[in-house]
Amino acid sequence: MKISYNWLKWYIPEAPDRDKLADIFTYHICEVESVEKKEGDTIFDINILPNRSHDLLSHKGVAQELASLLNISYTDPTPKYKTPSSVATNLKIDIKTDKCRRFMGRVVRNVKVGPSPDWVVNHLESIGERSINNLVDATNIVMYNTGQPTHCFDLDKLEGGIIVRPSLKDDVLNLLPSTKNPKGVVVKDKEGVMLVCDEKKPLALAGIKGGADSGVSDNTTNIILEVGNFDPISIRKTAQALNIFTDARKRFENDLSPELAPYAMRELSTLIFEMFPDATFEDIVDVYTVKQKEKKLKFSADRISKILGLEVSVVEIGNILERYKIGYKNEGDVFEIIVPPMRLDLTCEEDMAEEIGRILGYDKVKPIIPKINFTPKVNETYIKMSAVRNELRSKGYSEVMSYAFCDKGEIEVMQSASDKKFLRTNLADGLKESLKLNKINSALLEMKEVKIFEIGSVFKKGSEETHVAYNEKDGIIEKTLDELYQAVTAGVFSSGPRKKSPDHSENTPAVTANLEKFKMWSLYPFISRDIALWVPESVVAGDVEKIIRENMGELVVHGPYLFDEFKKDGKISYAFRLIFQSYERTLTDLEVGTFFDKITNKIKEKADWQIR
Amino acid sequence: MNKEIKKGTIHPLTLLAEEAYKAFSEMGFEIATGPELETEWYNFDVLNVAKDHPARDMQDTFWIKDSKGEVLRTHSTSVTARAIEQAGKDGRLPCAFISVGKVYRNEATDATHEMQFYQVDGVMIGSIEDGVSLANLKGVLTEFYKKMLGEETEVEFRPSFFPFTEPSLEVHAKFKGRWLEMMGGGMLHPNVIKNCGLNPDKVQGFAFGGGLDRIAMIKWGIPDVRLFYQGDLRLNQF
Numbered sequence: 001m002k003i004s005y006n007w008l009k010w011y012i013p014e015a016p017d018r019d020k021l022a023d024i025f026t027y028h029i030c031e032v033e034s035v036e037k038k039e040g041d042t043i044f045d046i047n048i049l050p051n052r053s054h055d056l057l058s059h060k061g062v063a064q065e066l067a068s069l070l071n072i073s074y075t076d077p078t079p080k081y082k083t084p085s086s087v088a089t090n091l092k093i094d095i096k097t098d099k100c101r102r103f104m105g106r107v108v109r110n111v112k113v114g115p116s117p118d119w120v121v122n123h124l125e126s127i128g129e130r131s132i133n134n135l136v137d138a139t140n141i142v143m144y145n146t147g148q149p150t151h152c153f154d155l156d157k158l159e160g161g162i163i164v165r166p167s168l169k170d171d172v173l174n175l176l177p178s179t180k181n182p183k184g185v186v187v188k189d190k191e192g193v194m195l196v197c198d199e200k201k202p203l204a205l206a207g208i209k210g211g212a213d214s215g216v217s218d219n220t221t222n223i224i225l226e227v228g229n230f231d232p233i234s235i236r237k238t239a240q241a242l243n244i245f246t247d248a249r250k251r252f253e254n255d256l257s258p259e260l261a262p263y264a265m266r267e268l269s270t271l272i273f274e275m276f277p278d279a280t281f282e283d284i285v286d287v288y289t290v291k292q293k294e295k296k297l298k299f300s301a302d303r304i305s306k307i308l309g310l311e312v313s314v315v316e317i318g319n320i321l322e323r324y325k326i327g328y329k330n331e332g333d334v335f336e337i338i339v340p341p342m343r344l345d346l347t348c349e350e351d352m353a354e355e356i357g358r359i360l361g362y363d364k365v366k367p368i369i370p371k372i373n374f375t376p377k378v379n380e381t382y383i384k385m386s387a388v389r390n391e392l393r394s395k396g397y398s399e400v401m402s403y404a405f406c407d408k409g410e411i412e413v414m415q416s417a418s419d420k421k422f423l424r425t426n427l428a429d430g431l432k433e434s435l436k437l438n439k440i441n442s443a444l445l446e447m448k449e450v451k452i453f454e455i456g457s458v459f460k461k462g463s464e465e466t467h468v469a470y471n472e473k474d475g476i477i478e479k480t481l482d483e484l485y486q487a488v489t490a491g492v493f494s495s496g497p498r499k500k501s502p503d504h505s506e507n508t509p510a511v512t513a514n515l516e517k518f519k520m521w522s523l524y525p526f527i528s529r530d531i532a533l534w535v536p537e538s539v540v541a542g543d544v545e546k547i548i549r550e551n552m553g554e555l556v557v558h559g560p561y562l563f564d565e566f567k568k569d570g571k572i573s574y575a576f577r578l579i580f581q582s583y584e585r586t587l588t589d590l591e592v593g594t595f596f597d598k599i600t601n602k603i604k605e606k607a608d609w610q611i612r
Numbered sequence: 613m614n615k616e617i618k619k620g621t622i623h624p625l626t627l628l629a630e631e632a633y634k635a636f637s638e639m640g641f642e643i644a645t646g647p648e649l650e651t652e653w654y655n656f657d658v659l660n661v662a663k664d665h666p667a668r669d670m671q672d673t674f675w676i677k678d679s680k681g682e683v684l685r686t687h688s689t690s691v692t693a694r695a696i697e698q699a700g701k702d703g704r705l706p707c708a709f710i711s712v713g714k715v716y717r718n719e720a721t722d723a724t725h726e727m728q729f730y731q732v733d734g735v736m737i738g739s740i741e742d743g744v745s746l747a748n749l750k751g752v753l754t755e756f757y758k759k760m761l762g763e764e765t766e767v768e769f770r771p772s773f774f775p776f777t778e779p780s781l782e783v784h785a786k787f788k789g790r791w792l793e794m795m796g797g798g799m800l801h802p803n804v805i806k807n808c809g810l811n812p813d814k815v816q817g818f819a820f821g822g823g824l825d826r827i828a829m830i831k832w833g834i835p836d837v838r839l840f841y842q843g844d845l846r847l848n849q850f
Binding site for chain 2: 026030050236306309351353357363367368371373374376381382389392393395397398403405411412413416423431444450452457464516519520
């Protein structure tokens with residue numbers, strides 16, 4: 001939700017400065033997506049949390065929250081509103097669905113569609129909305145100000161009164177175009193979606209989007225103002241089925257209080273009256289079928305303190321409730337509040353703990369390591385995995401992980417963002433691919449033989465099993481974790497030599513914040529070159545390595561490393577391997593050859609060193 | 613040469629999972645494991661996720677074809693929920709569980725999003741008198757991130773919303789001078805406690821969960837989450 005700093009200041013002139021405000025949002029209300037400093041205004045894009053979308057998807061709501069939170073004054077503009085005088089009406093509203101809880105309508109005559117006043121255009125544009133015309137803008141201003149979506153119908157396009165009802169199979173409704181759907185969506189062949197209709201035809205998709213044929217146009221002179229309240233689940237299902245995203249949908253699907261409607265109707269009327277002082281306003285027709293009941297909530301200071309792990313006093317709580325203008329009484333440390341109608345999120349004691357915690361600030365909650373009387377048991381699966389993993393590693397096997405999804409199997413997912421819709425039935429297929437990849441890189445990995453394993457879940461009809469797979473040369477062996485664990489504990493899993501010295505860190509890895517930096521590899525192919533030479537026995541490998549290192553250039557990503565040595569007739573042979581690779585391009589043999597020649601030339605300068 | 617076999621290398625996520633298990637075991641947590649193919653009940657219903665909550669949509673969750681009410685778990689909170697339910701039946705309260713496991717989300721992959729990733733998930737509950745609190749959650753997570761990211765690491769809470777916790781928090785850790793969002797957490801919602809067969813008037817506790825892959829990426833500077841699942845040994849650098 002985009003919030004204009006100037007707009008907020010209408011209500012809270014003492015608002016803290018812009019930088020401070022961003023922190024206040026972050027630590028007491030919700031995440032700040034971005035702060036955009038514009039000429040003369042600052043726009044905060046804040047992610048109102050779902051449980052506060054009943055009251056905070058609006059400038060007024062945010063201003064009230066900030067005023068209470070910061071204990072600064074809130075300027076209520078309503079008393080200053082000019083209320084139009086009103087005449088009797090013939091408007092009839094009939095609600096024929098329990099998914100519409102309230103519907104307020106008001107006929108206004110003698111208006112003229114045209115451009116909006118500057119302040120309206122500026123307010124809309126400041127939060128990234130386009131000005132359309134004075135009437136449509138008025139409904140949008142009211143929504144971004146109060147959080148209540150509203151709508152204008154062209155009265156002269158209506159035949160008879162308004163009926164809110166579920167759609168019938170042959171209802172057809174062309175919706176207003178939008179940036180997302182420039183041609184407008186057509187609703188047809190849909191049964192049971194909630195429509196606002198007249199006696200003959202559908203006018204609008206209730207709570208989501210207006211119809212193209214009933215909305216205001218350049219010639220509109222008489223209108224009906226709509227302020228409704230609808231069941232959130234119904235709104236979400238319909239909008240989702242039709243793939244329509246509107247600001248109205250967003251607000252209704254998160255549930256709004258029907259008590260908000262009269263405020264919005266008053267504001268909308270005032271705004272239109274301000275635009276058209278000569279307009280005739282008829283009486284408001286208010287059909288309120290599903291009344292919101294008054295809710296009370298009990299909680300104790302003691303329990304709140306226990307939940308937060310922070311001592312909160314009765315006085316502190318009383319002070320918060322007063323700032324938030326929440327009616328309460330308390331006996332000792334037990335409070336009973338009357339939940340404000342817009343605060344549909346407050347339903348249990350824990351909700352109040354959250355309110356008090358976030359208002360005080362969670363920085364007040366100090367870290368305490370708990371001591372509880374609990375004796376942990378050993379987890380069998382974990383023990384088995386660790387034992388098998390350690391055994392394999394001690395035999396020189398390295399661990400890999402592959403994807404659980406593949407293109408064939410026994411269990412399929414209903415929908416996937418990828419083309420691989422089946423769950424793997426084995427680890428072997430993935431391990432084969434991994435083997436292929438790592439073999440190509442074996443020189444880079446300094447491996448004579450690639451030895452890998454994976455431990456993971458496989459999925460067959462009616463079962464999920466943990467398997468272990470490892471390779472023996474080019475063959476893959478796959479067993480269940482249980483099978484392999486039994487073999488390991490019985491000591492029968494030992495086809496090769498183990499690592500000699502037991503490594504004590506195997507079972508208890510040292511918990512030290514190991515902050516080595518990961519080194520990303522090059523995505524270009526590498527070239528491996530070996531250099532072998534005879535030197536007198538007195539020459540150590542390090543001497544040779546030094547010469548190579550000094551002359552090998554900058555493209556060696558790995559090495560030189562000694563991969564072979566042997567003695568014969570008073571001489572010693574060393575063989576080194578160098579891996580050339582660029583992070584920017586594919587190297588040519590010619591290029592690598594130049595560096596290699598430089599090394600060999602240097603070696604040839606030594607009288608008793610001979611390249612083999 | 614190479615007469616002695618060189619020990620094989622370990623996948624960085626396993627290394628991190630081991631470190632996490634060790635850190636939490638030292639604080640008295642029991643390791644919990646559970647199925648990746650999970651019921652709708654444990655993945656969503658138990659956790660107070662509303663029937664029409666968007667997280668249940670097919671665009672977000674992998675539902676299993678021809679097997680009604682079965683999903684690939686979208687978080688390992690299902691495991692810790694199962695664990696406290698069982699502990700309640702066995703009369704093992706207070707209790708604390710930690711689970712590191714693979715979870716699945718149906719989303720397009722990029723450098724920071726994967727369809728499969730690892731999550732570390734924990735829970736601690738006790739009687740009201742035991743008073744397992746948000747302060748305790750902060751204590752436990754501060755200790756954990758110090759061990760993961762270094763002694764100087766700080767932890768802070770910011771307001772958030774999850775169906776399964778109340779209050780709900782975002783957990784941020786300060787690493788190399790920057791605050792980073794690490795996980796979500798809070799006090800278990802009374803409905804979750806009820807759904808696990810316990811009485812929310814008598815029992816309270818905290819829960820938390822977040823991506824292990826993300827910790828690994830931050831800790832070691834690994835640039836792309838997809839690197840974890842390529843089967844490429846060049847990843848095993850630690």
